[in-house]
Amino acid sequence: MPSNPLLHFITKVINIEDIKVLNYDFITDDEIVIEIQNQSKVGQCPRCGKTTNKTHQNHWYIVRDIPMSDYQVFLKVNRRQLKCTECQKVFSEKLSFVKSRRTYTKRLANKVIKEVLETDVENAARRNRMSSSEIETILKELESELLKEKPNQIKKLGIDEITQLKGGKNYAAVLVDLETRRPIALLEKRNKAVIAEYLSSLGSEILNQIEEVSIDLWIPYKSLIQEMLPNAQVVADRFHVMKQINQELDARRKQEKRAALKIKNRQEREKKLTGLTHSKYPLLKKKECLSVQEQAQIDLLKKVAPDLGEMYRNKEAIRDIFESPITSDEALDKFLEWTQGAYKLFPKSCRTISRWIDEILAYFDRRTTQGIVEGINQKIKLIKCRAYGLTNFNSFRRRVLLNWYFFC
Numbered sequence: 001m002p003s004n005p006l007l008h009f010i011t012k013v014i015n016i017e018d019i020k021v022l023n024y025d026f027i028t029d030d031e032i033v034i035e036i037q038n039q040s041k042v043g044q045c046p047r048c049g050k051t052t053n054k055t056h057q058n059h060w061y062i063v064r065d066i067p068m069s070d071y072q073v074f075l076k077v078n079r080r081q082l083k084c085t086e087c088q089k090v091f092s093e094k095l096s097f098v099k100s101r102r103t104y105t106k107r108l109a110n111k112v113i114k115e116v117l118e119t120d121v122e123n124a125a126r127r128n129r130m131s132s133s134e135i136e137t138i139l140k141e142l143e144s145e146l147l148k149e150k151p152n153q154i155k156k157l158g159i160d161e162i163t164q165l166k167g168g169k170n171y172a173a174v175l176v177d178l179e180t181r182r183p184i185a186l187l188e189k190r191n192k193a194v195i196a197e198y199l200s201s202l203g204s205e206i207l208n209q210i211e212e213v214s215i216d217l218w219i220p221y222k223s224l225i226q227e228m229l230p231n232a233q234v235v236a237d238r239f240h241v242m243k244q245i246n247q248e249l250d251a252r253r254k255q256e257k258r259a260a261l262k263i264k265n266r267q268e269r270e271k272k273l274t275g276l277t278h279s280k281y282p283l284l285k286k287k288e289c290l291s292v293q294e295q296a297q298i299d300l301l302k303k304v305a306p307d308l309g310e311m312y313r314n315k316e317a318i319r320d321i322f323e324s325p326i327t328s329d330e331a332l333d334k335f336l337e338w339t340q341g342a343y344k345l346f347p348k349s350c351r352t353i354s355r356w357i358d359e360i361l362a363y364f365d366r367r368t369t370q371g372i373v374e375g376i377n378q379k380i381k382l383i384k385c386r387a388y389g390l391t392n393f394n395s396f397r398r399r400v401l402l403n404w405y406f407f408c
């Protein structure tokens, strides 16, 4: 039996709360088994809640832990079976560092998954001296835990879409709890039936608690929410309103450029093209974020393409409305005024605004946006770029879920 100071030292080094090292053994050149004991003597009966320290049976088993320098580390641990003195139920004690029925510690799982997300399975296997299939097992087990996890309360829900795998034309739907800022589901399709199925799986108790749902400007979502979430106010996401305005502005810029290329007079043509070139990003930017050079570009643009200049002004004006601390009644007046002035240049956006006016105004009462969803979407896009070789939705979803688990 090794001396106590040495065991005390190893206890410090392995650094697991409430654990004492009893012994250790080098079983091969690079494998060490450390025998540990849980210091907490009592457990709580899952049936009646009474605490007990009566051991029914010792149950030793081995779990893999994070490697120590060049050694693979296995922990030999006694997960005692306790017997409740009140109701006689026999149960296994809880160990903080390992989930029940797992053959690896929580911290090993965390380390492995982070490494997989940062690099890939092969790399994580090498670093932890494990096989790829052992790593896959860890990933699958955590994924199934995450998929089983259902939120127990949602007040503000966001629904958005994301383009799926590279080159795909399909959209996946992402559902986010806007208060906790956590994605709650990634669904393979964004159609009404798929979302309805997921929502029903949450149960009516949760659905009835939802007070508002922020959506992009997609009519099927709106009718779905009205059918399934009786207490929810639909809020049109302001970023999606702005997105549509920006799209209409950009379409006009392209159109002006095509027209300019057809101008016969060379001098005139070049003058117009100089004004239009490099105008895409300045046009989409907020006026307060324009650099001096970009501002000059906008000023020039106003001269060669006055309509585009006017559209830029309109775009900034509607953004101002969204950012002003006004009531929904005041906002209604402002939108009416805006649409009257902008109808000729933004016919599509004006039609959208009038179709969604109630939901847009709801934003002014609640100030809910999907800003967070946009952020998550950006992150999913990054994952997609890195998720090299992921050709099916399930492995894509697994990556996304694991990322959320760690980094959101």
Ligand SMILES: [Zn+2]
Binding pocket: 045, 046, 047, 048, 049, 050, 084, 085, 086, 087, 088, 089
């Ligand atoms: Zn009991």
